[in-house]
Amino acid sequence: MEGLGNESLGYLGAGIGAGLAVIGAGLGIGNIASSAAEGTARQPEATSDIRTTMIIAAALIEGVALFGEVICVLLALK
Numbered sequence: 001m002e003g004l005g006n007e008s009l010g011y012l013g014a015g016i017g018a019g020l021a022v023i024g025a026g027l028g029i030g031n032i033a034s035s036a037a038e039g040t041a042r043q044p045e046a047t048s049d050i051r052t053t054m055i056i057a058a059a060l061i062e063g064v065a066l067f068g069e070v071i072c073v074l075l076a077l078k
Contacts (some may be wrong), residue, residue, distance in 0.1 A: 014076035021068030028061040 005011070036054040040047050 002018055010075050010078055014036035014072040017075065018072040021065045021072065024068075025061050031059050032057050032061070 032054050036050050039050045043050075
């Protein structure tokens with residue numbers, strides 16, 4: 001049986017990296033949504049401010065996850 005070549009390791013690294021980026025983004029957005037729901041329950045009059053902050057934070061997390069996915073695709077196509 002032959003060992004993994006450089007190309008195979010690149011695909012493996014890209015797959016693991018993509019998975020970690022998606023898991024990290026999911027956890028981050030889940031934490032944001034949880035905190036926003038708790039904040040809205042505690043202070044209903046601040047709902048619009050909480051929602052705006054939540055959407056901005058979620059967009060930033062998605063941007064970082066997308067950047068990670070692009071890096072993984074570049075590794076796979078190298």
